[in-house]
Amino acid sequence: MNATTDLGDRRQHAGQDGTAVSTPSLNGAEVLLRVLQEQEVEVVFGYPGGAVLPIYDALFKQNSIRHILVRHEQAAVHAAEGYARSTGKTGVVLVTSGPGATNAVTGLVDALMDSIPLVCLTGQVPTHMIGNDAFQEADTTGITRPATKHNYLVKRAGDLARTVHEAFYVARSGRPGPVVVDLPKDIMVGPASYTVASTAPHRSYRPITEPRIEAIRQAVALIKRAKRPLFYTGGGVINAGPAASEALGRLVRLTGYPCTSTLMGLGAYPTTDPQFLGMLGMHGTFEANLATHGCDVLINLGARFDDRVTGRLDAFSPGSAKIHVDIDPSSINKIVPVDVAVVGDAGRAIEMMIEAWHEDRAEPDREALATWWRQIEAWRGIDSLRYSQDPSPSAIIKPQHAVKRLYELARETGRDSFVTTEVGQHQMWAAQYYAFEKPNRWMTSGGLGTMGYGLPAAVGVQVGHPEALVIDIAGEASTLMNIQELGTICQYRLPVKLFILNNRYMGMVRQWQELLHGSRYSESYSEALPDFVKLAESFHGTGMRATCLGELDDTIRAMLAHDGPVIADICVDEAENCFPMIPSGAAHNEMILGPDQNEQAARITVEGMMLV
Amino acid sequence: MASTDETEITAVISVLVENEAGALARVIGLFSGRGYNIESLTVAPVEDGRNRSRINIVTSGTPMIIEQIKALLDRLVPVHRVADLTKDGPHVAREMALIKVVSTGELRSEALRIADAFRARPVDTTTGSFVFELTGATDKLDAFIELMRPLGLVEISRTGIAAIARGPHTI
Structure with missing residues (x-):
């Protein structure tokens, strides 16, 4: 496939169209920083190395862009994700060539899967050494091609400014995602000209953001005539900005319809609102999943029919007409064939739906809706998130209870709080028992499921919100994957709270082994754990531990009251499983409610379905 | 739907x-x-x-x-x-193939006769071999190649198709 390189070479000779500004004294690194300034970048998460020394030198000589030194490049990307997700801005990462870039790959894929806008600047060996297996050389654009929304290798100084501006545009527009710009060292050292961001439309990349009104009207006609409707909202609503979440609230209340959300969408609609049914999917609530199964019109706003949501595909919401709003046309009909596709920004689509709702003359079937709500309330009456916490002070702490108390006590402080998570049981418990009133307060690795995401993400969130309460709800296994970030937290005096639900197991692995592999706990026990209290102290933080129920509230209160970083080691029931659960390959109406309720759940479900 | x-x-x-x-x-x-x-x-x-x-x-x-x-x-x-x-x-799709046939005597003459019928052009000739150039739809190339197999076919190089819509409209 020589054509690849041929295409590249031809492109390089094709010339540049940006308007060069006469700044002969700047080198590439300085031009790069000017671009970042024009893009209103306030903070860069990074780690230096040989190939990016000129950029670090330019950073040293200026004061407008802050650099946060992480302890591992993967963490730089997760921190930038946390920053981006919580602020709505584009996160920026700076890493060196070779291992710097390859370490960043997990974070890039994480951002790709969860549609997080990032620009990742990677150092590269000088252009004349590319392809020579030079020291710390890696084919970064080759490696990151399927890990990014787009990537660039800047081979000419004249292309530098235009390319980096374009990278920011591509990262944040349309369906957001990570963009890598690979920067050879000679380009950074040599002279370069600065060009302002182009206002002309991109040559080929033109994302659709404005939905077609016909599609909106068609969708609203279905919505208004629904007898058993359900809103199913996702991360796209969060990505569309706080105004989109506000509009979602208006639409849901205007219609009086029930609303469920994916893991990524939590907070777009207040999770404490009576019209909210809880999260749907594998560990979603009984009412959310049965409503999904039984609805006659399913309105997907900015979600993508992920397999954790749909369960067995041929049994997913079998009787419903489906409406799908997505900014990415390739998400439409990818997994679930839909009846009405609306391509565009979720916020715009919701606003237009509200207008179309008022224009449509049909009257909603209030009687059918009341019956539907009665059904939903019956399902809600099952109380699928209940758990049994022994109330005696010496009792072992149930992890669900720990999260619930964390939420309640954090709410009492009245502070704006942000939650990140790692991946596993604790992540699901956080999603189930922590309530979110507003968007951008919940940062989790949904698509890729990256253990080790939460602590560095909390770094990024705290940098973006210095006054806020930032808590990483973690498991002991996940958090050890990026525990080195305690160093970053200490260096910048970030008062991050690391709240570890310590069950001494990779809990979700243990749960699946119990349920599906005959309780053979192969390699899932967290052997040789550190003393997290001493670990906190060795990183100049504060460590706390709760080993029984009587210590839980005091520990949480002390953690919340402390103005510095804290590790709270919450020793919880090692055997607790995360319920409800739709086993892999099962349908929504085949969910397991709890260890004692398997058969009962199946009976209730079938009977429940008869009523609908 | x-x-x-x-x-x-x-x-x-x-x-x-x-x-x-x-x-x-x-x-x-x-x-x-x-x-x-x-x-x-x-x-x-x-x-x-x-x-x-x-x-x-x-x-x-x-x-x-x-x-x-x-x-x-x-x-x-x-x-x-x-x-x-x-x-x-409707669209037009064409590909080109270079087909090497090594044979002598009656097989060689037969190869040349069939090439002529297909409007395949010999673009290289030695006393023991031909290289035929043939352009056309994929099935025409397939048919020609099948006919050449018993006649000394030893090597095939195909371009894959170039295609374009019929009529005045463009991509």
């Missing part, structure tokens, strides 16, 4: 891409990364200044997969246009 037809169809898709480094790799990576088939692929610059290239892909899959492939191609940053020539109307 989108088609849930499970029957596999063959589609000829033309993609107009910005002529930049990695553009072809992005297209190929999309197919390999998601497990789609590429039956043939051709690429060359098609504009003055060589700013854009056209990639012609022959692929197969269910109608839902073909739609998915087109949507995924269209969201690649350097892609200008994606056209489904199979679906959008």
Whole structure:
């Protein structure tokens, strides 16, 4: 496939169209920083190395862009994700060539899967050494091609400014995602000209953001005539900005319809609102999943029919007409064939739906809706998130209870709080028992499921919100994957709270082994754990531990009251499983409610379905 | 409602891409990364200044997969246009083959006679071999190759198809 390189070479000779500004004294690194300034970048998460020394030198000589030194490049990307997700801005990462870039790959894929806008600047060996297996050389654009929304290798100084501006545009527009710009060292050292961001439309990349009104009207006609409707909202609503979440609230209340959300969408609609049914999917609530199964019109706003949501595909919401709003046309009909596709920004689509709702003359079937709500309330009456916490002070702490108390006590402080998570049981418990009133307060690795995401993400969130309460709800296994970030937290005096639900197991692995592999706990026990209290102290933080129920509230209160970083080691029931659960390959109406309720759940479900 | 037809169809898709480094790799990576088939692929610059290239892909899959492939191609940053020539109307698809036949005597004469009937041109001749050049639709090339097999066929080089819509409209 020589054509690849041929295409590249031809492109390089094709010339540049940006308007060069006469700044002969700047080198590439300085031009790069000017671009970042024009893009209103306030903070860069990074780690230096040989190939990016000129950029670090330019950073040293200026004061407008802050650099946060992480302890591992993967963490730089997760921190930038946390920053981006919580602020709505584009996160920026700076890493060196070779291992710097390859370490960043997990974070890039994480951002790709969860549609997080990032620009990742990677150092590269000088252009004349590319392809020579030079020291710390890696084919970064080759490696990151399927890990990014787009990537660039800047081979000419004249292309530098235009390319980096374009990278920011591509990262944040349309369906957001990570963009890598690979920067050879000679380009950074040599002279370069600065060009302002182009206002002309991109040559080929033109994302659709404005939905077609016909599609909106068609969708609203279905919505208004629904007898058993359900809103199913996702991360796209969060990505569309706080105004989109506000509009979602208006639409849901205007219609009086029930609303469920994916893991990524939590907070777009207040999770404490009576019209909210809880999260749907594998560990979603009984009412959310049965409503999904039984609805006659399913309105997907900015979600993508992920397999954790749909369960067995041929049994997913079998009787419903489906409406799908997505900014990415390739998400439409990818997994679930839909009846009405609306391509565009979720916020715009919701606003237009509200207008179309008022224009449509049909009257909603209030009687059918009341019956539907009665059904939903019956399902809600099952109380699928209940758990049994022994109330005696010496009792072992149930992890669900720990999260619930964390939420309640954090709410009492009245502070704006942000939650990140790692991946596993604790992540699901956080999603189930922590309530979110507003968007951008919940940062989790949904698509890729990256253990080790939460602590560095909390770094990024705290940098973006210095006054806020930032808590990483973690498991002991996940958090050890990026525990080195305690160093970053200490260096910048970030008062991050690391709240570890310590069950001494990779809990979700243990749960699946119990349920599906005959309780053979192969390699899932967290052997040789550190003393997290001493670990906190060795990183100049504060460590706390709760080993029984009587210590839980005091520990949480002390953690919340402390103005510095804290590790709270919450020793919880090692055997607790995360319920409800739709086993892999099962349908929504085949969910397991709890260890004692398997058969009962199946009976209730079938009977429940008869009523609908 | 989108088609849930499970029957596999063959589609000829033309993609107009910005002529930049990695553009072809992005297209190929999309197919390999998601497990789609590429039956043939051709690429060359098609504009003055060589700013854009056209990639012609022959692929197969269910109608839902073909739609998915087109949507995924269209969201690649350097892609200008994606056209489904199979679906959008009649189109012309041609490929060229160079076919080497090594034989003597009656087999050699027969090869030359059949080549003449197919309007295949000998572009290289030695006393013991021919290289025939043949342009046409894929099945015509297939038919010719089958006929050459017993007549000393030793090597085939095919370009894969170039395709374009019939009539005045363009990609």
